[in-house]
Amino acid sequence: MKKHYLSELMDDALQGDEARDVLGRLGREPELLRQWERYHLISDALSNHLTPYVGRELQSRVQVAIEKEPHYLGVHRRPWTGMGRLAAGVGLAASLVGVAVIGGQWFKGGDGFDMGTTVAGLAAGNTQSATVVARGEVRPVTTTNGMYWKQVEPSVETRLNGFLVSHSTYADSMSPMRPYARVISYHGAP
Amino acid sequence: MKGAWVSAVFLSCWIPLADCLAGQKAEAMSLLEGIGESARELTYDGVFIYRQGNDIETVRIIHRADERGERERLISLSGAPREVVRTDLHVTCVNSSRRSVFVEALPLQSPWSGVSNLARRDIGDHYHFSVGPGERVAGRKTTRLVISPRDAYRYGYALWIDHESGLLLRSDLMGKDGEVLEQMLYTQIRLADDIPDHLLDSPLLTDGYTVHEPVGDGAAKPGVRREPQWRIRWVPDGFRSHQVIATEQPEGWSEHHLYSDGIATFSVYVEPLVQGNEPYEGLSTMGALSAFGRVAGANQLVVVGEVPSATVTRVGDSVSAP
Numbered sequence: 001m002k003k004h005y006l007s008e009l010m011d012d013a014l015q016g017d018e019a020r021d022v023l024g025r026l027g028r029e030p031e032l033l034r035q036w037e038r039y040h041l042i043s044d045a046l047s048n049h050l051t052p053y054v055g056r057e058l059q060s061r062v063q064v065a066i067e068k069e070p071h072y073l074g075v076h077r078r079p080w081t082g083m084g085r086l087a088a089g090v091g092l093a094a095s096l097v098g099v100a101v102i103g104g105q106w107f108k109g110g111d112g113f114d115m116g117t118t119v120a121g122l123a124a125g126n127t128q129s130a131t132v133v134a135r136g137e138v139r140p141v142t143t144t145n146g147m148y149w150k151q152v153e154p155s156v157e158t159r160l161n162g163f164l165v166s167h168s169t170y171a172d173s174m175s176p177m178r179p180y181a182r183v184i185s186y187h188g189a190p
Numbered sequence: 191m192k193g194a195w196v197s198a199v200f201l202s203c204w205i206p207l208a209d210c211l212a213g214q215k216a217e218a219m220s221l222l223e224g225i226g227e228s229a230r231e232l233t234y235d236g237v238f239i240y241r242q243g244n245d246i247e248t249v250r251i252i253h254r255a256d257e258r259g260e261r262e263r264l265i266s267l268s269g270a271p272r273e274v275v276r277t278d279l280h281v282t283c284v285n286s287s288r289r290s291v292f293v294e295a296l297p298l299q300s301p302w303s304g305v306s307n308l309a310r311r312d313i314g315d316h317y318h319f320s321v322g323p324g325e326r327v328a329g330r331k332t333t334r335l336v337i338s339p340r341d342a343y344r345y346g347y348a349l350w351i352d353h354e355s356g357l358l359l360r361s362d363l364m365g366k367d368g369e370v371l372e373q374m375l376y377t378q379i380r381l382a383d384d385i386p387d388h389l390l391d392s393p394l395l396t397d398g399y400t401v402h403e404p405v406g407d408g409a410a411k412p413g414v415r416r417e418p419q420w421r422i423r424w425v426p427d428g429f430r431s432h433q434v435i436a437t438e439q440p441e442g443w444s445e446h447h448l449y450s451d452g453i454a455t456f457s458v459y460v461e462p463l464v465q466g467n468e469p470y471e472g473l474s475t476m477g478a479l480s481a482f483g484r485v486a487g488a489n490q491l492v493v494v495g496e497v498p499s500a501t502v503t504r505v506g507d508s509v510s511a512p
């Protein structure tokens with residue numbers, strides 16, 4: 001698979017069958033998953049979206065790497081737009097080969113909980129869940145674009161979120177965390 | 191005579207089959223009860239992946255349950271920092287990119303306590319159940335429970351439940367054609383005896399954020415309630431009313447009607463239409479969630495829930511004014 005498909009998927013530039021095909025392959029190919037995770041890590045670092053649990057040092061190293069690669073500094077973009085492509089470019093840069101390796105280590109939180117095993121593990125295929133994914137037993141999720149309300153005016157969106165949070169406090173009959181997983185994953189309309 | 195033989199053969203096959211189906215349902219009920227109890231009563235620290243459409247979120251969950259009560263924190267590990275902190279009394283949702291905070295009061299008594307058995311008494315009329323061994327998830331052995339709806343007004347589920355703890359480790363929520371609309375998958379989980387306080391406090395709760403007032407019951411003035419006035423004239427078979435609350439807000443009376451069939455839930459909100467607020471009309475979806483809004487007189491009506499679009503639309507159309 002050409003690597004630009006991954007960056008296009010990150011940028012929501014891939015639709016329909018192509019998107020489904022890439023998602024399917026992500027479920028079957030551990031190396032592709034690893035690449036996908038690397039792009040996200042770099043993309044988050046580029047957009048200052050790394051959480052405190054990941055650590056600031058990775059962000060600094062990505063910035064340093066970019067500065068060493070003037071080629072990427074000329075990229076004009078709106079926030080997030082083309083981030084996947086940029087991440088792909090940076091990810092392929094020789095100066096950042098180490099990022100993928102060290103990436104998982106940054107997820108090791110101060111409390112000793114090894115997030116690196118989780119996130120990097122998914123990518124590396126060394127956890128059972130990743131094996132499940134790799135075996136293709138996880139069916140592709142129906143393609144939609146982004147975690148936000150569809151067909152909603154921005155002025156209505158916040159109120160609808162209020163109803164979502166309110167309903168979530170009751171919708172825990174089976175799995176208390178599921179409703180809040182939706183809430184925390186909410187990105188808002190692009 | 192031949193008819194009697196046919197009947198005997200039929201019965202000899204049917205009775206074990208019926209027993210088997212009844213056994214599957216009983217086992218499914220037991221597993222479902224256990225999922226909720228384990229999630230609430232155990233202390234654990236884990237990471238799960240939540241997938242919806244093309245989007246994959248990695249979320250850390252830290253949950254503590256002890257004599258002090260229940261406290262939970264969910265932390266988004268990618269993208270803009272977002273957190274949800276839930277205690278016995280409140281749920282606080284923080285989105286740093288939008289600099290917004292939603293705070294919602296939790297009901298003092300869960301509407302599910304004591305009624306889930308009642309709600310699930312006729313659940314077999316609306317879902318098929320199948321129980322079997324599941325693949326390992328997050329390195330743990332599981333039992334797989336598949337719940338298939340018998341009509342188009344609800345979704346289906348495939349659940350992978352931890353053998354040892356009863357926790358739900360993986361959940362696929364499926365649409366009518368079996369397509370997975372939403373997926374949750376633990377990649378790592380650690381059962382713990384205790385979790386220190388500092389891991390349960392969010393560092394994101396800072397000044398300068400817009401705090402959104404609660405809707406529904408959370409906005410209620412204590413003690414100011416009345417009998418509900420609005421009527422929901424149609425819900426799918428098997429959905430029962432679990433809670434109806436009418437409360438007074440600054441703009442007028444609002445109502446919250448909660449329905450569940452023991453698996454799926456939806457809420458109906460009726461609120462005064464506030465001047466200056468754009469009415470919400472029509473249908474919206476987000477993964478497995480559907481919302482339908484319309485204006486009824488001077489009121490905004492919203493139906494939201496983990497059910498197909500057809501369900502919220504039909505329910506919303508059936509709501510009638512006092």
